[in-house]
Amino acid sequence: MSAFFTIFLFLLPIFLLLVRRRSLPKGVPPGSLGLPLIGQSIGLLRAMRANTAEKWLEERIKKYGPISKLSLFGQPAVFIYGQAANKLVFASDGSTISNQQAKSNQMILGDRNLLELSGEDHKRVRGAIVSFLKPESLKQYVGKMDAEVRKHLEMHWQGKQRVTVMPLMKTLTFNIICGLLFGVERGIRREKFVARFQEMIEGIWSVPVNLPFTRYNRSLQASTKIQNMIKELMKEKDVELEKGASPHQDLITCLLSIRGKNNEVITEKEIVDNVLLVMVAGHDTSAVLITFLVRLLANDPDVYAAVLKEHEEIAKGKPSGEFLTWEDLAKMKYTWRVALETLRMFPPVFAGFRTVLKDIEFEGYLIPEGWKIFWATSMTHMNNSIFPEPTKFDPTRFENQASIPPYCFIPFGGGPRICPGIEFARIETLVTIHHLVTRFKWKLCHTDNFFSRNPTPAPTGGLPIEITSMNLM
Incomplete structure (x- = not known):
């Protein structure tokens, strides 16, 4: 009996795989769904x-062509890339393609955040x-x-000879989120x-x-605990x-005040789920950007000198001791171009998913209802026909952003789905x-210059650096 059961367990995945292959609709792209789950x-x-994910995708392209099927995180998906693919992903009106993530991620981040909603709800x-x-x-x-950044530097940088940048930047960005967004x-x-x-x-x-x-x-257990803390x-x-508190003191208070005016504007669950989303979107992404900026400035003396000059003038x-203002940030034009070029070469979000709500055709193939669309940021960021010499760091690419073709530079997404936190990230970074x-x-x-993605980019050892104080301020 035990031998039969062992053979059954061994053959079950093969049987399920054959059933899945037999039931695939006609016209789907080439590729393999692999083992179930x-x-x-x-x-x-x-x-x-x-740090070979781009190569992994390029090998798929060589083997199957510009569009291929695969299975990721328990669900069938189609990998697409390029400007037309990005436009399909980001410009959809929500009737054919939804921003819904894999079911596994919905279980963690909830199903009423901006990634999941479409149409009027979105x-x-x-x-x-x-x-x-x-x-x-x-x-x-x-x-x-500004006050949060100064406090952070006093606590974790001042008087130190060596620090590790990435964990400290994650500490900083989370403190900013806690203070400004959650109060x-x-x-x-x-x-x-x-x-x-x-x-x-x-x-x-x-x-x-x-x-x-x-x-x-x-992760699921931690999500439940965080949701209870948010409530x-x-x-x-x-x-x-x-009691008369200002509705603008933090994000949660702002959303609660809107709900108070009309309970249909935003529900309690929508507040909880979107607070979770903001925590994820605003934490690692900004920390990655600032960390890679620190690495870049150490590696490129010319860029460092230009950035330093801009900030010394400000x-x-x-x-002495006066906080930065909105007008000061407007003077940091070169620094932000450096940040955009960093995002092009080291996008914090490597890839993402969309859900197909009804059968669609793309590049002559069928993408069936219920399947995921899998897209990758670097496929246009590192395309030589879009960004000449893509491996060269060149902030001048962003002197005239209008010259960059639409849906090719997508660290914040694009179209109606573009990240609403762009300005927050810009202020935080500058x-x-x-x-x-x-x-x-x-x-x-x-x-x-190695880095791994787990899932966001992380330099070797979290980027340890030796520091000396300049005492200019």
Whole structure:
């Protein structure tokens, strides 16, 4: 009996695979769905960690052509790339392609955030979030962000001879999120948020096996705990609003005040799910960008000198100790072009998914209803016909952004689905770089330029550097 059961378990995956292959619709792209549940997930994750993910995709293109089927994180998908593919992904009106993520990610981040909503629901919730994240609103938070950066540098950089950049940038960006978006002050609550958040984010790009002790299972448990913490925050801020608190003091309060005007504008679950999404989107992405900027400035003396000159001129025109202003940020044009070129070469988000709501045709192939579309950022970022000499770091590419073809530079997405937090990320990056270059000099402890993706890019050892204070401010 035990031998029969062993043979049954061995043959079951093969049987399921044959059934899936037999039931595939006609006209789907070439490729393989691989083993049930696993598919090509492990291969992709290994390639990302080894920094060979672009090569992994290029090999698929050589083998199957410009469009191919595969299975990732338990669901069938079609890999597409190029300007037309990006336009299909980002310009869809929501009737044929949805922004819905893999079911495994929905279980972690919820099903009522901007990644999952479409049509009128997406416009309604996006409008509520943009009311806080639009430039006109964010102007008043430049000083608060400046204060967070100064506090961070005093605690973790000042007086040190060596620091590790990436974990410190993650600490900084999470503190900024907690302070400006959630209104959570430094202390035990912030520390709990950090611990739970790290557990949650580790499971977003993992094989979705929900068994005890798996990364995915730990992520689900951490997500539940964070959701409960957010609900507690919402109750407290509801009370503060009733007592006359400003609705603009943080994102949660802003969303609660909108809900208070009309309960149909945004629901409690939508607030919770979108707070989770903002935590993920605003944490690793900005930390990655600033970390790679620090590495770049250490490797490129000419770019460093130009950035330093721009910020020294701003610093000299300000009284000692005075916070940066919106007008100061407007003078940091070269620094932001450097940041955009960094995003082109090292996009924090390597790839993403969309869900096909009804059968569509692309490049002569059928993409069936219910399948995922898998797209990768670097496929246009590193395309020589779009960005000449793509491996060369050249901030002048962004002197005239209108010259860049639409849907080719997509670190923030594009079209109606473009990230609403672009301006927040710009302020965060510029304020941080300003204080770093005017207060410190640094050199890299590792000279290699390797990085792995797990899932976001991380340099060797988290980028340890030796620092000396400049004492210019």
